[in-house]
Amino acid sequence: MPADDRARPWYVAGPSRAPGADVSGPSVARLYDCCLGGKNHYATDRDAAEKIRAVFPDLADAAWANRGFHGRAAIWMAQQGIRQFVDVGCGLPTTTDTYMAVEKFAASARVSYVDHDPAVIAHAHALLARTGSTAVMLADVRDPASLLAGLHLDGLIDLAEPAGLLVTAVMHFVAAEDDPWGCVARLVAALAPGSFLALSHATADHLSPVAAQTVAEVFAGASERLYLRSRAEIGRFFDGLELVPPYTGAEAELTCAGLWGCEDPDLADSEGSRALYCAVGRRSKIPRGRAERPAPSTPGRAASRTTTTGTTNTPRQKTNTPRQKRIAHD
Numbered sequence: 542m543p544a545d546d547r548a549r550p551w552y553v554a555g556p557s558r559a560p561g562a563d564v565s566g567p568s569v570a571r572l573y574d575c576c577l578g579g580k581n582h583y584a585t586d587r588d589a590a591e592k593i594r595a596v597f598p599d600l601a602d603a604a605w606a607n608r609g610f611h612g613r614a615a616i617w618m619a620q621q622g623i624r625q626f627v628d629v630g631c632g633l634p635t636t637t638d639t640y641m642a643v644e645k646f647a648a649s650a651r652v653s654y655v656d657h658d659p660a661v662i663a664h665a666h667a668l669l670a671r672t673g674s675t676a677v678m679l680a681d682v683r684d685p686a687s688l689l690a691g692l693h694l695d696g697l698i699d700l701a702e703p704a705g706l707l708v709t710a711v712m713h714f715v716a717a718e719d720d721p722w723g724c725v726a727r728l729v730a731a732l733a734p735g736s737f738l739a740l741s742h743a744t745a746d747h748l749s750p751v752a753a754q755t756v757a758e759v760f761a762g763a764s765e766r767l768y769l770r771s772r773a774e775i776g777r778f779f780d781g782l783e784l785v786p787p788y789t790g791a792e793a794e795l796t797c798a799g800l801w802g803c804e805d806p807d808l809a810d811s812e813g814s815r816a817l818y819c820a821v822g823r824r825s826k827i828p829r830g831r832a833e834r835p836a837p838s839t840p841g842r843a844a845s846r847t848t849t850t851g852t853t854n855t856p857r858q859k860t861n862t863p864r865q866k867r868i869a870h871d
């Protein structure tokens with residue numbers, strides 16, 4: 542922890558682009574900000590959002606479903622005792638940030654915000670840097686070694702202790718040739734047993750071919766291309782982790798973004814929610830296959846009350862027992 546009360550400097554881990562807003566095309570961070578009703582976007586971002594909305598009117602719903610998952614997952618981790626969080630691909634500060642979400646449940650929480658967009662990091666530093674509790678780092682998830690080295694140098698996050706790794710709506714910007722699964726696996730491998738990974742990822746599984754094609758075309762002109770993946774491909778990010786049931790009565794498996802931590806899956810289901818799959822997985826405390834572990838509690842009521850979407854659903858009990866499941870390699 543820094544000894545004085547100044548905001549922490551931000552770290553640059555690995556090579557970076559020059560700072561400044563590139564408005565020659567839409568930026569994925571600004572486009573997301575636009576969908577969430579933020580103020581940090583330009584005409585090029587709004588035009589891109591309009592083109593997507595023409596074929597997928599539920600774009601804003603999808604963004605909110607994802608942001609809701611991010612907040613609920615972070616809160617649930619805090620309720621499991623996690624006190625330090627690494628928010629990779631944190632995005633522009635628009636809604637409740639991770640620290641604000643968890644601090645009610647974990648007063649001593651620490652959050653390291655990471656993004657590879659210098660404009661995001663500049664905003665994050667201005668708005669999210671809280672003395673001693675948060676850090677901001679410019680780093681690329683495709684270079685996990687530099688990202689981990691940056692965390693180590695910064696010192697806010699102690700990787701010897703369990704942590705919550707949030708990688709929401711980021712890995713669909715990483716091409717298969719950059720091995721997105723390997724990048725996440727290297728970050729997870731650096732976490733202490735008892736840590737959690739929360740990850741969401743866009744899918745075309747429920748999109749019409751025309752919508753999927755249009756979305757791909759819009760992102761082809763953006764700061765990042767978008768790689769929509771199948772449920773099985775997204776499940777691979779959780780290889781070797783123990784998935785937690787997404788809501789009371791559910792199987793421990795991937796679900797749609799709006800459903801994770803919901804109280805009523807029927808009410809939480811929507812077209813927008815189905816645009817992303819998500820899950821939370823836990824790094825086991827003991828080596829795989831050695832013994833049964835007590836299951837972490839199921840996310841639900843308490844977390845749902847504080848979602849960024851503001852939805853409060855009535856809990857619906859189902860008779861099947863929540864189970865833990867390990868995702869196998871395809």
Ligand SMILES: C[S@@+](CC[C@H](N)C(=O)[O-])C[C@H]1O[C@@H](n2cnc3c(N)ncnc32)[C@H](O)[C@@H]1O
Pocket residue numbers: 569570573607608611629630631632633655656657658661680681682683708709710711714715765
């Ligand atoms: C759609 S926003 C998601 C923000 C936040 N994680 C959420 O779910 O609400 C995607 C963010 O990921 C960042 N991003 C994209 N590719 C990245 C990469 N290779 N490394 C780090 N950040 C990346 C973008 O700059 C952007 O801020």
